[in-house]
Amino acid sequence: MRSLLSAAESARSLRFEQQVLPHLDAAHGLARWLTRAEHDAEDVLQEAMLRAYRYYDGCSDGNARAWLLTIVRNTFYTLHKQAAASLQDEFDETIHGAVDDAPTPEAQLLRDADAGQLRQAIEKLPLEFREVLVLREFEECSYKEIAEITGLKLGTVMSRLARARDRLARHLCTDAQGEHHHALQ
């Protein structure tokens, strides 16, 4: 009986290694963008991987990546309760509409930012915008996956993405003196 159990356990470990571990980099990426600090990201990643291993049952629906990213996000909000409390209510957005009042900047105003400047601009975004943007741009999730991972409605995912990108574009603008606008956020 014992050997049967351990055989089942090692088969489970092997499946976990094949299905879940390949997404470790993706999991770290999300944790890193959410926490904005490597040390905190490692804590979230560590806890998330332990949870993933505990709850892993073979990922019957097959989308191990989205499943793991959901765990990373939930773990982040558990470990960073303050961050969770600062989240905007989803309800608000259906009233306030999809776009901020300020217009989208013109493409010519965008400066040719390098990786460091882009990182800074993205990290300035409020959490609820940053997470959808990161899931889309870096984790390459579909809208449907983002909705699953965040538990938001598809329409909310779309409007948050639009607003996240509007703000990001404004962060990346140059004025006449070549300095960036900090007017928003």
Next chain:
Amino acid sequence: MLCNDAILLVHAYLDNELDAGGSVQLVRHLAGCPACASSLECHAKVKELLRRATPQYRLPDAARARVLAALPFSIPPPAPLQAFPRRLPMHRWRALPAALTATVLLLVGGGLGVTLQRHTTAAQVLMTDVLSNHLRSLQPKHLTDVATSSQHTVKPWFDGKLDFSPRVRDLDVDGFVLVGGRLDMLNGQRVAAIVYRRQLHAINLFQWPGSASDSAPTSVDAGDGYTITHWTQGGMNYWAVSNLERRQMDAFAAAFRKAAPLSAPVAR
């Protein structure tokens, strides 16, 4: 269409999430709305910036090791290069061809069936090994033997290590960044593994000399989100593998083939 709705469609369009009907509506709106058209232009540029500069964070090797060490099971260490590659059991997708061959055996019987079975099994074994090598290469410090983004460094590195000269192409403009090369084993022989990255996804491109006739890329879903793409060109066998979606792997194969110099003069 209201601008508030159009703006959502602009993003869906840029993200390839817009269906044909939505596209038609959007195009109609953009034609008469300079503000939304300008917004599309701006966001397309931001996306392009993000794609080119890739401001992502890499998981530091030390942190990776700590995270893996804390899991309640141990990952077997990478097999040494000289050994024949460790094969991961992939019963699920080995089962189908086996069942098919069994049917063929029943239908035709005798020698033909046996040949078919041997053929299918060889291709399946190779695919399993391609995927298994890819997974092993993702373990810490195992992805590249030579890490560089310059094709002029990767290519000479293989000199004297292989009895052929692998083809290395710069695919930056197509969004596939060259990260280095590695010696590997496939089919019981030494092969070149050229490693590219797209966002966080590593692509292993295995190559070794083979069939003289060119074949177009074919992609196979290898399960668990992995895609394997195979083609031959200019006497070289190519097997690419990653956890990218199929259409991105097709784009990778197309970009590599396009970047390759012609092996024979173009017929006029």
